[in-house]
Amino acid sequence: xxxxxxxxxxxxxxxxxxxxxxxxxxxxxxxxxxxxxxxxxxxxxxxxxxxxxxxxxxxxxxxxxxxxxxxxxxxxxxxxxxxxxxxxxxxxxxxxxxxxxxxxxxxxxxxxxxx
Numbered sequence: 001x002x003x004x005x006x007x008x009x010x011x012x013x014x015x016x017x018x019x020x021x022x023x024x025x026x027x028x029x030x031x032x033x034x035x036x037x038x039x040x041x042x043x044x045x046x047x048x049x050x051x052x053x054x055x056x057x058x059x060x061x062x063x064x065x066x067x068x069x070x071x072x073x074x075x076x077x078x079x080x081x082x083x084x085x086x087x088x089x090x091x092x093x094x095x096x097x098x099x100x101x102x103x104x105x106x107x108x109x110x111x112x113x114x115x
Contacts, residue, residue, distance in 0.1 A: 003086075007093035039068055046075035053078060054109045056102060058094075059085035080109070 002008050073079035087094050
């Protein structure tokens, strides 16, 4: 899920322990259904999205397929896709270089969107 074992352990021990509503676990059939349904809808309606989008993609993600993200950005009028070839699924708790770079992109995106 991430290359940073220490951050993942902290996330499990502190963040999840204090916020049981975000407890990870096996997915339900309903979750899979909803995920597929709304992913498909987002891709088909992407041309209608007129707000700026910032999409982060992890190259070593085993849960999310890049094909859908690429299609979403291709069909959107204002999508910026940031690709991390050596990141796994949970980009915010990845190793320092990836996490810092993600924060730079987030700050820049919000600063541009705010003006």
